[in-house]
Amino acid sequence: MDDPNKVWPTGLTVGESEELHRNIIQGTQIFGMIAALAHLLAYIYSPWLK
Amino acid sequence: MNSISQKVVRAWAGLGPGFLPFADAATPDVPLSRLLRLSLFQVSVGMALVLVVGTLNRVMIVELGVAASIVAVMISLPVLYAPFRTLVGFRSDTHRSALGWKRVPFIWMGTMMQFGGLAIMPFALLVLSGGGNAAAWPSWIGPLSAGLAFLLVGAGLHTIQTAGLALATDLVPAESQPNVVGLMYVMLLLGTVISAVIFGVMLEDFSPGRLIQVIQGSAIATLVLNTVALWKQETRRPPRNTGAVAAPAAPSFEAAWRRFISGDHAIRRLAAIALGTMAFTMQDVLLEPYGGQVLGMSVAQTTLLTATLAGGGLIGFAFASRTLNRGADPFRMSVAAVLAGIPALGLVIAAGPLESLAVFVAGVFLLGFGSGVFGHGTLTSSMRLAPRDQIGLALGAWGAAQATAAGVAVALGGIIRDVVAALAARDAFGPSLAGPATGYTAVYCIEIVLLVATVLVMAPLIGSKRDASFAESRSVN
Numbered sequence: 001m002d003d004p005n006k007v008w009p010t011g012l013t014v015g016e017s018e019e020l021h022r023n024i025i026q027g028t029q030i031f032g033m034i035a036a037l038a039h040l041l042a043y044i045y046s047p048w049l050k
Numbered sequence: 051m052n053s054i055s056q057k058v059v060r061a062w063a064g065l066g067p068g069f070l071p072f073a074d075a076a077t078p079d080v081p082l083s084r085l086l087r088l089s090l091f092q093v094s095v096g097m098a099l100v101l102v103v104g105t106l107n108r109v110m111i112v113e114l115g116v117a118a119s120i121v122a123v124m125i126s127l128p129v130l131y132a133p134f135r136t137l138v139g140f141r142s143d144t145h146r147s148a149l150g151w152k153r154v155p156f157i158w159m160g161t162m163m164q165f166g167g168l169a170i171m172p173f174a175l176l177v178l179s180g181g182g183n184a185a186a187w188p189s190w191i192g193p194l195s196a197g198l199a200f201l202l203v204g205a206g207l208h209t210i211q212t213a214g215l216a217l218a219t220d221l222v223p224a225e226s227q228p229n230v231v232g233l234m235y236v237m238l239l240l241g242t243v244i245s246a247v248i249f250g251v252m253l254e255d256f257s258p259g260r261l262i263q264v265i266q267g268s269a270i271a272t273l274v275l276n277t278v279a280l281w282k283q284e285t286r287r288p289p290r291n292t293g294a295v296a297a298p299a300a301p302s303f304e305a306a307w308r309r310f311i312s313g314d315h316a317i318r319r320l321a322a323i324a325l326g327t328m329a330f331t332m333q334d335v336l337l338e339p340y341g342g343q344v345l346g347m348s349v350a351q352t353t354l355l356t357a358t359l360a361g362g363g364l365i366g367f368a369f370a371s372r373t374l375n376r377g378a379d380p381f382r383m384s385v386a387a388v389l390a391g392i393p394a395l396g397l398v399i400a401a402g403p404l405e406s407l408a409v410f411v412a413g414v415f416l417l418g419f420g421s422g423v424f425g426h427g428t429l430t431s432s433m434r435l436a437p438r439d440q441i442g443l444a445l446g447a448w449g450a451a452q453a454t455a456a457g458v459a460v461a462l463g464g465i466i467r468d469v470v471a472a473l474a475a476r477d478a479f480g481p482s483l484a485g486p487a488t489g490y491t492a493v494y495c496i497e498i499v500l501l502v503a504t505v506l507v508m509a510p511l512i513g514s515k516r517d518a519s520f521a522e523s524r525s526v527n
Contacts, residue, residue, distance in 0.1 A: 013148070013288075015148035016148045016149050016288065018148070019147060019148040019149050020149065023155070023158075027162065030162050030166065031162070031166075033166075034165070034166040034169050034170060035169075037170050037195070038169050038170045038173055041170060041173030041174055041176075041177055041191075041195055042173045044173075044177050044182075044183065044184055044187050044191060045173055045176045045177050045181065045182040045183060045184050045258075046182045046183060047183055
């Protein structure tokens with residue numbers, strides 16, 4: 001893992017895998033926040049836990 | 051196969067490539083199917099635009115009973131992001147990515163923002179209207195969440211379009227650019243028209259549930275269209291393949307901008323784009339009420355006006371692609387388009403006193419045509435003059451000037467019409483100008499002045515030379 005230019009069997013280097021991973025984490029966080037906000041607004045409009 | 055069928059098949063075969071508009075946009079490296087797939091991002095942008103500016107405008111006022119002033123503020127929010135397109139373009143030019151992408155991360159980020167905005171929008175609008183249980187909650191939640199939704203959609207669509215157009219410019223050689231611009235414009239228009247029809251049909255039988263389905267459906271459509279559009283489009287240029295020991299530090303935005311505006315009449319070009327766009331869009335929301343109020347057209351007839359304007363635009367795009375392919379100067383063509391706009395507005399104004407629908411429709415068609423040719427010419431010239439390392443910045447600046455001017459012009463058009471009409475109704479201009487046409491005519495006259503100003507600003511650009519880095523950039527891509 002210490003050679004930054006080594007291309008692993010996936011076709012990616014460590015740096016590239018890290019960037020891919022960063023994007024997946026960031027995407028999950030954004031989609032999570034959107035979903036939470038949409039649920040909150042839906043709850044304000046029509047509470048389902050009554 | 052009988053002889054008639056054989057003849058028909060031969061006719062189709064002969065028509066083939068010539069019949070398909072923009073089929074010649076493709077090159078051996080970038081086939082038409084790939085370009086068509088890329089242009090799907092324009093369909094998603096068109097869909098978001100028509101939803102925000104057209105469909106929801108009506109739904110919020112008529113079905114949800116939201117105050118018109120709040121609706122106006124919400125609809126203008128996406129325009130606020132338009133000036134930042136320059137920054138988005140710059141950031142995509144200088145983006146450092148281990149994966150070797152410059153445009154894909156921005157198209158994806160824009161897609162997430164547009165998706166997010168559309169995903170929360172229906173609930174935000176329902177809360178904004180005070181429906182359901184929303185009245186039991188603080189009243190600021192509605193406007194804040196709706197504002198956030200509109201801002202996200204605006205930020206998303208401007209980011210997608212800027213990075214998407216930059217990617218299209220990266221992909222195709224210079225000689226195909228006019229056709230690609232034409233294709234991109236046609237897809238934007240198609241996205242707008244098809245979505246408007248679908249939204250109209252789906253929301254005819256309005257209910258809150260249906261509103262949620264339609265808007266969230268468009269969120270999913272955004273995600274699907276843009277993922278299909280950008281799939282395997284951008285060539286990966288990872289740093290490891292460049293052989294560079296260490297990449298030089300990216301310039302600051304200020305330095306890049308200073309370099310950009312010091313190039314070939316950049317400020318003059320942007321001013322011309324802004325002025326021309328204002329001149330061609332100020333009447334956008336006024337043509338239909340003008341037809342109804344002054345010429346007594348029915349709702350169905352005024353809807354056809356929008357189709358006439360779009361039809362004129364389509365023919366304009368095709369004409370511009372053809373003309374530029376034959377080696378015409380895009381600035382000369384744009385000036386000609388602006389000059390065609392003056393008689394077009396003259397016809398629209400004259401239609402009132404003449405009470406002639408034919409004159410009005412001819413004017414509207416010519417206006418759509420001029421606007422299409424102008425938009426095509428200015429975008430093509432922006433692509434051509436973009437230095438190789440500043441394609442994103444150059445297209446961002448084009449988009450910022452164009453989208454900001456369009457937003458401001460539509461708002462100004464409405465305000466000027468209302469103010470002048472109110473003054474005319476109080477006999478401020480004498481009894482002969484007290485009719486409903488005065489407010490509209492004032493806007494059309496201002497547009498003519500703007501068109502003349504555009505010609506004056508643009509004339510020195512005719513024949514301006516391409517940037518020196520241009521030819522070299524094309525040989526690389």
